[in-house]
Amino acid sequence: MKVCIVILFFSTFLCNGQNTLSFSENGTSPKASLQDVAWMEGHWKGEAFGGVTEEIWSPPLGGSMMFVFKLVSDGKVNFYEVGHIQQTGETLVLQLKHFHGNLKGWEEKDDTVDFKLVKVEGDRVFFDGFTFEKISDDEVNLYVVISQDNKTEKEVKFNYKRM
Template sequence: MQKILFTVLVFLTFFGITHLCMAQQESGSPEKVLTWSEGMDCPEAGLELVQWLTGNWEGSLEGNNQQHVVFSQSGTQMPGFARGWTNTGDVMFYEINVFTEVEGCLEYHVKHLSSNLSAWEGQDGYVRHRLVDYSDKSFYFDGITFVKNGSDKHIVYFRIPEGEQAGRIIVVNQERKPL
């Protein structure tokens, strides 16, 4: 009887620790998202680092839906389009984005639009995410990180920059889907 109780206790302990670790990973820890500081040197990098993102990606965004289509390279840019929508079909946002090479550095530029196509950043504005660091599977831009998780999956960690939820990290698990 004691052996059975011990086995159950070990199983429950292992399950609890594993579940806790998985929950922490899913919640997005601050070290998953880096910050650009003026005066930093960007690592030399080109679009070859993010070529694997070309294609159609879909995933859950805080219980809703998200899609990101990344087009193949044209010159020094890889443009993309993203959208987020609720489970009832209401559009939350659209996003025009581009991975671009700027003076030997890689940047990710984003322009957000509401469902009626009003620009969040104003007519000429956009959000500039400079590459801070990278490894063979992780690409750390200022405020957003892309982590390759096999050939058909990746995780995006995004830090909310302002407002009531400033600093909170959103985790989006994306999977490659046919268009």
């Protein structure tokens, strides 16, 4: 009976498509370089949150890859993100800031939302609650854990095609 419950639990977990990992509180980030995510360079477009999403990533330069993101709903910019993946010592960190459509910031002036690197595995790069997945040279998926009502967390998939 216990075996059936365990199998049911893991099959449910795998079928739900959990694509993000969490950073262990006492963990350390693995060695990685910007070459592990250089395939993100380019102009990407997709759909999410009932609108059109767009991301533009620069090539690695100066120890980082910068990006901009925007969500357009009902013909208007809903919000932007500006950020980078930065080489920090022998690992990577993803940092970003959010802005309303009028460029008023969400976070305090000097605050960023930071995602520590958890693992690099094949064509997937796992940050804390944020995963990049290369499907092909012209398609990528991003998976992000988003808090709802400051209580429940939901994994959201962004599928992008190269522009």
